[in-house]
Amino acid sequence: MKPSVRIVLVNTTHAGNVGGVARAMKNMGLAELYLVQPCKFRTYDGYARASGANDIMDNAVVCEDLTEALSGCTHVYGTSARSRTLEWEDCSARECAAQIGALGGSAQVAIVFGRERSGLTNEELALCHHRVYIPTDPSFASLNLAAAVQLLSYEIRMALEGDSPAPAAAAAVRKEDEPAPADAMAHFYTHLESTLVGLGFLDPENPRQLMRRLRKLYQRAHPTRSELAILRGILSLTDKAAAKDR
Amino acid sequence: MKPSVRIVLVNTTHAGNVGGVARAMKNMGLAELYLVQPCKFRTYDGYARASGANDIMDNAVVCEDLTEALSGCTHVYGTSARSRTLEWEDCSARECAAQIGALGGSAQVAIVFGRERSGLTNEELALCHHRVYIPTDPSFASLNLAAAVQLLSYEIRMALEGDSPAPAAAAAVRKEDEPAPADAMAHFYTHLESTLVGLGFLDPENPRQLMRRLRKLYQRAHPTRSELAILRGILSLTDKAAAKDR
Numbered sequence: 001m002k003p004s005v006r007i008v009l010v011n012t013t014h015a016g017n018v019g020g021v022a023r024a025m026k027n028m029g030l031a032e033l034y035l036v037q038p039c040k041f042r043t044y045d046g047y048a049r050a051s052g053a054n055d056i057m058d059n060a061v062v063c064e065d066l067t068e069a070l071s072g073c074t075h076v077y078g079t080s081a082r083s084r085t086l087e088w089e090d091c092s093a094r095e096c097a098a099q100i101g102a103l104g105g106s107a108q109v110a111i112v113f114g115r116e117r118s119g120l121t122n123e124e125l126a127l128c129h130h131r132v133y134i135p136t137d138p139s140f141a142s143l144n145l146a147a148a149v150q151l152l153s154y155e156i157r158m159a160l161e162g163d164s165p166a167p168a169a170a171a172a173v174r175k176e177d178e179p180a181p182a183d184a185m186a187h188f189y190t191h192l193e194s195t196l197v198g199l200g201f202l203d204p205e206n207p208r209q210l211m212r213r214l215r216k217l218y219q220r221a222h223p224t225r226s227e228l229a230i231l232r233g234i235l236s237l238t239d240k241a242a243a244k245d246r
Numbered sequence: 247m248k249p250s251v252r253i254v255l256v257n258t259t260h261a262g263n264v265g266g267v268a269r270a271m272k273n274m275g276l277a278e279l280y281l282v283q284p285c286k287f288r289t290y291d292g293y294a295r296a297s298g299a300n301d302i303m304d305n306a307v308v309c310e311d312l313t314e315a316l317s318g319c320t321h322v323y324g325t326s327a328r329s330r331t332l333e334w335e336d337c338s339a340r341e342c343a344a345q346i347g348a349l350g351g352s353a354q355v356a357i358v359f360g361r362e363r364s365g366l367t368n369e370e371l372a373l374c375h376h377r378v379y380i381p382t383d384p385s386f387a388s389l390n391l392a393a394a395v396q397l398l399s400y401e402i403r404m405a406l407e408g409d410s411p412a413p414a415a416a417a418a419v420r421k422e423d424e425p426a427p428a429d430a431m432a433h434f435y436t437h438l439e440s441t442l443v444g445l446g447f448l449d450p451e452n453p454r455q456l457m458r459r460l461r462k463l464y465q466r467a468h469p470t471r472s473e474l475a476i477l478r479g480i481l482s483l484t485d486k487a488a489a490k491d492r
Contacts, residue, residue: 023390024393026383026386027382027389027393028382029386051388053386094404134400135404135407136273136274136403137273137403140275140299141273142297143273144266144269144295144392146390147266147269147270147393150393150397151396151400154397157383158340161381196480199480199483200483213476214473217467217469217476220466220467221464221466221467222466227460227462230456230459231463233447234442237445237446238488241445241487242484242487244487244490
């Protein structure tokens, strides 16, 4: 069981930002949105930016104050700029996500985001158990509200879900799309060498490590069987042209 | 020295999204924005969402096509939804950032983002060396453009500024051993195509995705400048042989 994660926005003043937050949450699989004294947000702008995350807009819980919005929460993170003093338990977004990833299914986590311009007050931060900051360029540190929610939701998803497993379809690779086996590669290199001699590009008396360099190049590409067939086809036509040229 | 990282947006249709991207980049310390055939973006909406990242808006480079926007780039990542087939070198945002973190200061990286609704075309993805995806809830996977740029810029900042070791040895790479830039790769593909037509291997009337497949192969190999010079030399001699053959 995974912990529940609630996003709490305090005093949001732009409906578009609430919509952007709803979309960002849904992209990362989060659903619980709590709003403390928000602006009117179920508006055209709000739904436009939500871009289909209407369920999150419709189910958002509007609260009178932060205490109400945190009711039932066992782990509360307040977002803030990185503090200069280290008197709080500061953690980065990634550290916060790692902590959440280590919690059990009975935990109820809240991540609290402040006002667009001024963030959370000291009184509001005092209701939080930890401070979390998002690493940014210190000379331009103010993130858009939806962007901040996006980054934290993403880190939480990465911690809870990991990078979702490879799609099952990968098992069904066609034979021609498999990497060419070593003996087919060896035949290709022999053919390539003789073609290059025929073209006059490779002087067998003075090979200058040319084949070694070409092997390295093609080895890195890891050609499939069908790609190797294309390369062999080109070599055969080149051989023909070079033969008539002589 | 750290690699340079360029953000490339293709055919953006909302000025607000360009502004949101500029802000997201500046928050994470990125500055180079390239726009391929964008909407009019230096508008009230654009600057409003940029929220002070005006330098990035003002210095954004507008390009006619993606090839122009990638000129000089040694490592090109195209963003896309997670592919089902895995035939490409897919990597997650975090893996992509780790790769960039391991590059030296001479690398020029581009991260390419597609249209708001439809992403990048197959032709555009074919110009990219790797595909990068952002892990999301598969049932609601479409990220806002600025949010996608925010997440990748953040991962790149974490990789470049975090505790990843600086690649000291990378300084000593000889120029010819550097990855060939995107424009040199584009010239190579043009040459390859004309050589294959000359050989009679490629029928312009019925190209059967041949060039797309060869691009994929060579892109995976990430040729160096000197390797590309070898390949071009082979093509030139093949051209000569094919010309006499006619």
